[in-house]
Each structure stands twice: as structure tokens, then as C-alpha cells.
Amino acid sequence: MLAGINVLDLSRVLAGPLASMLLGDLGANVIKVERPGSGDDTRNWGPPFDDTGASAYYLSVNRNKKSIIADLADADDRALIRSLMASADVVIDNFKRGMLERNGIDIPAILAAHPSLVWCTITGFGANSDRAGYDFVVQAEQGWMSITGEPDGAPMKVGVALADIVAGKDACIAILAALVARSRTGRGRHVAVSLAASASAALVNVAQNALVSGKEPERWGNGHPNLVPYQLFEASDRALVIAVGNDAQWLACARALGLEALVSDQELRTNAGRVAERARVVREMSRRLGEKSASHWIAQLDAVGVPCGVVRTVLESLRDIECSAATGIAPSVPGTVRLPPPRLDEHGAEIREHGWSSFAKEH
Numbered sequence: 001m002l003a004g005i006n007v008l009d010l011s012r013v014l015a016g017p018l019a020s021m022l023l024g025d026l027g028a029n030v031i032k033v034e035r036p037g038s039g040d041d042t043r044n045w046g047p048p049f050d051d052t053g054a055s056a057y058y059l060s061v062n063r064n065k066k067s068i069i070a071d072l073a074d075a076d077d078r079a080l081i082r083s084l085m086a087s088a089d090v091v092i093d094n095f096k097r098g099m100l101e102r103n104g105i106d107i108p109a110i111l112a113a114h115p116s117l118v119w120c121t122i123t124g125f126g127a128n129s130d131r132a133g134y135d136f137v138v139q140a141e142q143g144w145m146s147i148t149g150e151p152d153g154a155p156m157k158v159g160v161a162l163a164d165i166v167a168g169k170d171a172c173i174a175i176l177a178a179l180v181a182r183s184r185t186g187r188g189r190h191v192a193v194s195l196a197a198s199a200s201a202a203l204v205n206v207a208q209n210a211l212v213s214g215k216e217p218e219r220w221g222n223g224h225p226n227l228v229p230y231q232l233f234e235a236s237d238r239a240l241v242i243a244v245g246n247d248a249q250w251l252a253c254a255r256a257l258g259l260e261a262l263v264s265d266q267e268l269r270t271n272a273g274r275v276a277e278r279a280r281v282v283r284e285m286s287r288r289l290g291e292k293s294a295s296h297w298i299a300q301l302d303a304v305g306v307p308c309g310v311v312r313t314v315l316e317s318l319r320d321i322e323c324s325a326a327t328g329i330a331p332s333v334p335g336t337v338r339l340p341p342p343r344l345d346e347h348g349a350e351i352r353e354h355g356w357s358s359f360a361k362e363h
Contacts, residue, residue: 018168024064025335067342
């Protein structure tokens with residue numbers, strides 16, 4: 001869908017590279033500009049490394065790109081970058097404030113010279129902050145850790161770098177919207193995304209609970225602040241989750257488990273009633289679910305349309321999807337994998353000679 005769109009990726013680590021990879025998955029031509037020597041920070045973030053020495057972290061967000069090394073402090077390399085910008089549709093950067101300007105890259109001046117260019121800047125804490133934006137810090141400061149973990153345990157981060165991932169997807173959305181606007185007006189624009197703002201927006205219903213109630217949200221572990229039953233349970237052999245989202249599902253769930261006393265209790269017919277009686281509902285369900293295997297209960301609940309599932313490991317979950325140790329999980333958007341993650345400066349010579357036309361044979 002984005003065939004012929006040229007994306008110059010000046011970013012590194014996760015949010016920016018994820019955004020450019022998504023654009024590449026959708027068909028865009030992506031040139032990844034890396035610093036000489038070490039390249040993208042994540043090239044060294046391991047183990048694990050594959051048999052070529054590439055880190056798994058780097059491989060996860062860098063397919064469908066070509067790599068070139070260039071030094072912003074070098075006049076010739078700076079001229080190369082400017083020439084690539086002249087024929088680019090999109091530029092992505094996540095440099096600290098002032099870094100590009102100190103190296104002769106003035107964003108307003110470039111946008112004035114190339115008015116159709118879409119430029120996306122990704123920061124940690126906004127355009128006016130000099131703070132380094134790392135996912136862990138953002139999860140701590142934007143409230144995520146305070147609501148994650150067991151009720152009586154320590155604040156806990158999410159198991160993946162989700163603040164970076166959400167910001168990367170937000171950046172991709174902003175870029176696509178800017179490209180749509182350009183198709184109508186002929187003019188690009190400078191869009192900005194920050195990890196902090198994306199993380200705050202991702203609080204969605206939890207933030208709204210706090211705004212409406214005026215109270216700090218609690219940590220619920222594997223429970224849910226607004227729904228009962230909606231949590232993890234232990235069957236006789238392994239853990240499973242049950243996610244009852246409405247009152248009809250509740251009746252179907254209680255009947256499938258053979259909990260007739262709960263079915264007949266009128267106070268439990270509404271979610272508000274079940275939330276008030278959380279301890280009793282969870283206690284009775286836990287007792288019954290512990291009597292038989294997870295597969296038995298999943299079959300019973302599936303048959304009556306109650307959302308449920310076993311707790312699987314990462315490798316177990318990956319067995320059911322298209323994925324590769326070389327190129328990662330198949331695109332979540334309607335896209336394709338055309339190029340494996342590039343080695344450092346793998347395409348430097350051809351980009352210096354042919355520029356964006358080096359992608360002609362890829363489509």
C-alpha cells in the first residue's frame with residue numbers, strides 16, 4: 001500500500017525503528033541511517049545473538065530496511081543525508097533536543113526547502129525536555145508501574161517495552177495521517193510523538209476511573225477493577241483465565257461450572273453486584289475450577305461462549321503464528337516481509353551510488 005513512499009530513518013533503539021518497520025511492512029522504501037562503528041544501540045543488546053552475531057532485539061524491529069552508515073559530524077556524510085532527504089517522503093528521528101541542529105540539520109529550514117516532506121520526531125518527554133526517554137522510566141513516571149503487580153507486592157513494569165511500542169505505533173499513525181493530509185494539500189508537516197504522552201494516553205479506562213472517582217487506582221494483579229469474574233484461576237493441572245464481560249456471559253459461566261447457588265443469587269445477576277461480592281464469587285469459582293483440568297473447563301466454557309484461555313508460554317504461543325528467527329513475527333498490519341534486517345552498512349555502497357532507486361527491484 002505504501003509502495004514508492006521513501007522513508008529515511010534516523011532513529012535508533014525501539015520506538016522509531018518499530019515505526020519505520022511498520023511503514024516498510026506496508027511497502028515503503030526504508031533507509032536506516034546508522035552511526036559508524038557500533039550502529040544502532042540494539043545491535044549490541046544481547047544475548048541472545050543469532051549465528052551471524054545479530055542480536056535478537058535488533059532483529060525484532062528492523063526488517064524491510066536497507067542500512068547505511070553516516071556520520072552527522074562529517075560534511076560529506078551530512079551532504080549525503082541531505083540529498084536523501086530531498087527525495088524522501090518521510091524522515092523519522094529520535095535525537096535529543098538540539099543534536100541535529102548542532103550538526104547542521106535544521107528541521108524548519110529543511111521543511112521550508114522541501115514542503116512536501118513529512119518529518120516525525122519521537123522524544124521521551126516532549127520537545128522541550130532534554131531527558132533521555134527510556135521505556136522503564138516512562139512506565140514508572142506515567143503511572144503504569146503503580147497499577148501493575150500483585151496488590152501486596154511491589155510496583156511492576158510490563159513484561160515488554162510497551163511504552164516504546166505504543167509510541168512507535170502512535171508515530172506510524174501520525175505519519176500515515178500526515179501523508180493523507182499531504183495527498184489533499186500537497187504539503188507535509190512536522191509531527192511529534194513522545195513516549196510519555198503515548199503512555200499517558202494508553203492508561204485509557206484506568207485514567208478515566210481515577211478522573212471520575214478522584215481516587216488512586218489500585219493494583220489488582222490478575223484481577224480487574226471493574227469486572228468480576230475477570231482474572232486468573234488455577235485448574236487442577238495449570239492456570240487459565242476467565243474474562244466475563246457481560247451479565248449473560250456470567251450466567252453461562254456459572255452454569256457451565258455447575259455453580260447453581262451463584263446462578264440463583266439475584267444479587268450476582270449484575271456486574272456491580274458481582275464486584276461487591278468479588279471475594280465470594282472468586283472463592284467459589286476457584287474451588288470448582290481446581291477440581292478438574294484446564295482443558296476440561298476450557299471446553300465447557302467455549303461451548304457456551306464464555307471468553308477464556310490457558311496461560312501459555314511465549315514459545316507455546318509462537319507455535320500458532322507465522323514467525324521467523326531471522327525476520328520476527330509476521331506483520332500485524334496488512335504487509336509483507338521483503339528484506340531481512342540489514343547488517344550494518346550492508347547497503348551503503350549501493351545507496352551512495354543509486355540513492356532511493358536502489359529499491360526499484362524490491363517491488
